[in-house]
Amino acid sequence: MRISETQIRRIRSILGEDPLTGVPLKNLTSYRVGGPAEVVALPRNLESLTRLLSFARQEDIRYFILGNGTNVLFHDDGFRGLIISPLRMKNLSMEKGLSNTSLIKAQSGTPLSLVVYRACNSGLTGMESLWGIPGSIGGSVACNAGAGGVSVGDLITELELVNADGRNTSFKRGSLSYGYRFFDLPSQSIVFQASFELNSADPDEIQKKLAKFKSLRRSTQPRGFPNAGCVFKNPSPNTQAGALIDKLGFKGTKCGGAEVSSVHANFIVNRNKAKAQDILNLIETITEAAAKRVGISLELEIQIIKPSRNYA
Numbered sequence: 001m002r003i004s005e006t007q008i009r010r011i012r013s014i015l016g017e018d019p020l021t022g023v024p025l026k027n028l029t030s031y032r033v034g035g036p037a038e039v040v041a042l043p044r045n046l047e048s049l050t051r052l053l054s055f056a057r058q059e060d061i062r063y064f065i066l067g068n069g070t071n072v073l074f075h076d077d078g079f080r081g082l083i084i085s086p087l088r089m090k091n092l093s094m095e096k097g098l099s100n101t102s103l104i105k106a107q108s109g110t111p112l113s114l115v116v117y118r119a120c121n122s123g124l125t126g127m128e129s130l131w132g133i134p135g136s137i138g139g140s141v142a143c144n145a146g147a148g149g150v151s152v153g154d155l156i157t158e159l160e161l162v163n164a165d166g167r168n169t170s171f172k173r174g175s176l177s178y179g180y181r182f183f184d185l186p187s188q189s190i191v192f193q194a195s196f197e198l199n200s201a202d203p204d205e206i207q208k209k210l211a212k213f214k215s216l217r218r219s220t221q222p223r224g225f226p227n228a229g230c231v232f233k234n235p236s237p238n239t240q241a242g243a244l245i246d247k248l249g250f251k252g253t254k255c256g257g258a259e260v261s262s263v264h265a266n267f268i269v270n271r272n273k274a275k276a277q278d279i280l281n282l283i284e285t286i287t288e289a290a291a292k293r294v295g296i297s298l299e300l301e302i303q304i305i306k307p308s309r310n311y312a
């Protein structure tokens with residue numbers, strides 16, 4: 001069912017401005033692919049976000065929460081329903097905590113890279129290895145983004161969420177579980193704000209660590225073509241998906257405008273005006289080959305979003 005004109009008017013009154021309609025998802029995602037999104041709402045504050053969620057639920061409107069779009073793949077047919085993007089909510093604050101700690105509070109639309117930058121330049125340690133992850137705070141929590149043995153979940157002390165029924169709740173460290181690229185958030189809830197507690201450390205040491213992680217990322221990841229980072233999760237701590245795909249001989253394999261990166265085989269890059277279907281075809285080919293040839297069932301790290309509820 002399409003979102004009706006009346007429903008769009010209600011969304012407008014909740015937001016205090018027009019929602020966007022028919023925006024190409026390639027403009028909202030790092031892969032630069034994907035057809036039109038039916039309606040996109042960018043709430044500016046907690047109240048609008050809460051009301052929007054209650055409304056979507058009451059009206060049984062299908063919705064998807066989109067941050068910076070750096071870990072998702074939308075189809076060429078686009079998305080039927082409501083995209084809620086918290087990117088306009090990006091307050092960031094820092095306060096001194098007990099002994100040598102500080103507390104950083106970041107709303108969901110804040111770029112993770114900005115939080116990392118602020119932490120490192122304020123002499124706070126813990127986030128250095130997260131440098132270069134291009135997500136928003138909300139998306140980074142939902143995916144439990146991580147690098148260099150540290151993940152966002154390790155650093156969170158408190159999470160403020162809006163539940164699917166529009167209620168606000170907060171969770172202290174330890175009350176929600178997380179693991180390798182997942183965070184056990186209540187279903188369909190939205191991260192509104194995350195708080196991180198970090199320790200002070202020698203600023204020179206922090207800058208040294210940062211330089212090490214920057215150079216590692218620059219030398220191991222492809223640059224210059226749109227992508228969504230690693231496509232597959234590592235099958236085990238000892239088996240890297242990139243090394244496996246390389247061993248299967250896929251580096252440089254093309255489908256339409258998409259290509260398995262020759263720098264890092266777990267990246268599929270949009271080399272030349274790729275369609276989402278080109279990327280999906282490569283994903284399918286690699287998954288099948290891994291299962292048939294080495295008996296490994298690869299799991300996706302990126303999320304593929306179906307165009308509609310009843311899409312097979």
Ligand SMILES: Cc1cc2nc3c(=O)[nH]c(=O)nc-3n(C[C@H](O)[C@H](O)[C@H](O)COP(=O)(O)OP(=O)(O)OC[C@H]3O[C@@H](n4cnc5c(N)ncnc54)[C@H](O)[C@@H]3O)c2cc1C
Binds near residue numbers: 134143146190
């Ligand atoms: C070049 C490149 C390098 C990358 N390197 C890394 C890396 O080193 N480590 C790593 O872990 N990832 C990496 N990624 C993947 C990606 O950046 C992270 O997963 C990031 O945290 C996703 O954040 P996002 O805002 O883009 O989320 P999106 O892609 O917009 O969404 C991802 C998921 O999070 C959900 N979501 C988004 N916002 C919210 C919210 N406010 N509340 C609830 N759910 C929400 C979405 O519904 C979706 O399910 C990389 C990506 C790229 C392009």
